[in-house]
Amino acid sequence: MSDTHPIRLRGVAKHFPLHWRRGRVIAVENLDLEIRRGEVFGLLGPNGSGKSTTLKMILGLTPPTRGEVELFGEPPARPDSRRRLGFLPESPYFYRFLSGAETLRFFGRLCGVPNRRLDERIDELIALVGLAHGRDRPLATYSKGMLQRIGLAQALVHDPELVLLDEPTAGVDPMGSRDIKDLILRLKAAGKTVVLSSHLLEQVEEVCDRVAILHLGRKIVEGPLDSLLSSGDRATLEVSGYDAARTDAIRAALASAGAQLVAVGRPRLTLEEIFVREVRRAGGDKG
Amino acid sequence: MNPLARIAAIARNTLLEALRQRVLNVILVFGLVVLAGANLFSEFSFDDQFKFIKDYCLGVMSLIGVIMAIVAVAQLLPAEMEARTIFTILSKPVRRWEFLMGKYLGVVAMLLLTLLLMTAVSAAVLFAQEHSLVSDAREGLARARDPQAIEAAKASIAKIAAAARDPWLLAAVVLVSLKVLLVAAIALAISTIATSMMFTVVVTSLIYIAGHLESTARAVWLDPAQPAGPAAKVFLAIVSILIPDLGVFNLIDEIVLGNTVTIVYLLKAMAYAGGCLTVVLLVACALFESREL
Numbered sequence: 001m002s003d004t005h006p007i008r009l010r011g012v013a014k015h016f017p018l019h020w021r022r023g024r025v026i027a028v029e030n031l032d033l034e035i036r037r038g039e040v041f042g043l044l045g046p047n048g049s050g051k052s053t054t055l056k057m058i059l060g061l062t063p064p065t066r067g068e069v070e071l072f073g074e075p076p077a078r079p080d081s082r083r084r085l086g087f088l089p090e091s092p093y094f095y096r097f098l099s100g101a102e103t104l105r106f107f108g109r110l111c112g113v114p115n116r117r118l119d120e121r122i123d124e125l126i127a128l129v130g131l132a133h134g135r136d137r138p139l140a141t142y143s144k145g146m147l148q149r150i151g152l153a154q155a156l157v158h159d160p161e162l163v164l165l166d167e168p169t170a171g172v173d174p175m176g177s178r179d180i181k182d183l184i185l186r187l188k189a190a191g192k193t194v195v196l197s198s199h200l201l202e203q204v205e206e207v208c209d210r211v212a213i214l215h216l217g218r219k220i221v222e223g224p225l226d227s228l229l230s231s232g233d234r235a236t237l238e239v240s241g242y243d244a245a246r247t248d249a250i251r252a253a254l255a256s257a258g259a260q261l262v263a264v265g266r267p268r269l270t271l272e273e274i275f276v277r278e279v280r281r282a283g284g285d286k287g
Numbered sequence: 288m289n290p291l292a293r294i295a296a297i298a299r300n301t302l303l304e305a306l307r308q309r310v311l312n313v314i315l316v317f318g319l320v321v322l323a324g325a326n327l328f329s330e331f332s333f334d335d336q337f338k339f340i341k342d343y344c345l346g347v348m349s350l351i352g353v354i355m356a357i358v359a360v361a362q363l364l365p366a367e368m369e370a371r372t373i374f375t376i377l378s379k380p381v382r383r384w385e386f387l388m389g390k391y392l393g394v395v396a397m398l399l400l401t402l403l404l405m406t407a408v409s410a411a412v413l414f415a416q417e418h419s420l421v422s423d424a425r426e427g428l429a430r431a432r433d434p435q436a437i438e439a440a441k442a443s444i445a446k447i448a449a450a451a452r453d454p455w456l457l458a459a460v461v462l463v464s465l466k467v468l469l470v471a472a473i474a475l476a477i478s479t480i481a482t483s484m485m486f487t488v489v490v491t492s493l494i495y496i497a498g499h500l501e502s503t504a505r506a507v508w509l510d511p512a513q514p515a516g517p518a519a520k521v522f523l524a525i526v527s528i529l530i531p532d533l534g535v536f537n538l539i540d541e542i543v544l545g546n547t548v549t550i551v552y553l554l555k556a557m558a559y560a561g562g563c564l565t566v567v568l569l570v571a572c573a574l575f576e577s578r579e580l
Contacts, residue, residue, distance in 0.1 A: 087375065095300055095304060112293075112380065
């Protein structure tokens with residue numbers, strides 16, 4: 001069962017008691033969640049919805065007040081269950097005096113990557129996240145985007161099957177954001193399971209297979225993104241050689257096929273697409 | 288991969304981080320400057336001068352060592368929590384006790400380096416003093432004509448060398464080091480339940496003071512002739528049982544005065560430190576295991 005569902009939460013609740021018996025804060029309540037192997041799952045919700053607490057319970061950093069959390073079929077407090085997991089915390093900070101390569105070496109050692117493999121792995125990851133220019137610089141000199149990239153690299157240092165990303169593009173410029181989204185899609189193509197916690201909905205929409213929305217600690221929506229976003233029997237046709245004067249003919253043709261033309265518009269590029277295209281053309285896309 | 292490799296990786300980082308902390312460097316430099324000034328007090332006779340320098344240096348080493356232990360350990364966990372590096376580390380296959388021991392051993396390495404440096408400066412001060420006094424004595428020897436004066440000058444040189452190179456001073460340094468490491472372990476245990484750095488500093492300092500009064504508390508608790516009330520007896524019993532007796536490591540005066548301290552006592556003190564360290568570190572790990580992060 002753990003092979004098909006790396007993460008499983010059953011009836012999970014997390015309450016934080018207030019001092020002096022003034023009651024308790026309900027961070028998560030009655031949460032059931034099953035993450036399937038190989039999918040990109042989006043955990044969405046506004047600030048204070050319980051996303052971070054849920055991630056902390058999955059990581060074994062905090063125990064649930066009630067219910068069961070399983071990571072690869074085991075309680076996450078057991079280090080063995082975390083061996084197959086990589087985690088990128090929100091706005092990651094690392095030891096500022098270490099360089100990018102030293103940071104990866106440190107986390108590689110913690111994950112048990114053999115020394116003879118570590119040098120090679122560091123080179124691969126530095127190239128993967130595009131940090132060749134920051135490899136030997138101390139992290140104190142890194143920009144926020146570079147910290148996020150090294151954060152991603154450390155999460156992948158032991159080539160985990162499951163990757164948990166907490167707000168991976170928060171504070172990152174559009175180029176960095178694009179690269180991170182591409183990386184998530186590459187991880188999925190490599191058969192990894194990715195859990196993405198975010199409130200940047202556009203980003204989630206681009207990469208996630210399924211999502212759950214949390215609000216005030218409770219799950220209010222869960223399902224495949226395609227079915228959640230599709231609006232009934234409506235469809236978009238994109239045509240070339242369109243002539244506005246012949247809209248009526250098109251409407252009639254559609255009517256004869258039993259369909260109705262609802263709206264006519266011109267497809268637009270997004271601002272992000274233009275930004276990424278132009279910066280890449282100018283040849284300065286790292287940082 | 289074994290836990291030792293993970294602990295070593297965390298300890299190494301903690302040591303590098305501690306060596307870069309300005310506050311610790313300032314305390315250390317202050318300590319070294321104070322130690323280097325020990326021979327400015329030269330109005331005593333040579334015997335008293337050596338006693339003073341030894342007493343002064345060991346006292347400064349003990350005080351600076353304890354302050355650095357408390358300050359360095361008190362900020363370990365708050366700094367990790369604030370920077371959230373603790374979450375990244377504990378999301379790896381690292382057990383909590385491995386993380387805590389790695390942090391502790393990193394601080395221990397820093398403290399031992401500090402004590403080594405202070406020992407070297409103290410030795411240099413003693414050496415300089417010995418050199419200066421022996422030079423004076425040699426001049427006296429060169430001037431001496433009758434055999435009695437020559438013998439007296441030779442004896443004086445031998446006495447100076449013996450006073451300056453007392454091997455028991457190293458025993459005193461070992462005891463000071465054990466005390467410092469024990470105080471660091473106590474601070475670590477307190478910091479696992481503390482919500483601020485200040486709490487750890489204040490509580491550890493109080494325990495440090497109580498630790499020096501522990502033998503008195505135990506004597507009053509166990510002596511039926513002592514006129515203490517039941518509440519006071521219970522309080523003294525708690526102090527005696529829960530707080531390590533730091534007086535065990537206070538042999539500076541005995542060693543400086545040249546009183547006999549046996550090897551057996553030294554071994555017993557080391558065994559006591561080992562026992563206390565084991566218990567305190569086990570308590571720290573157990574407390575940290577159940578802490579909400």
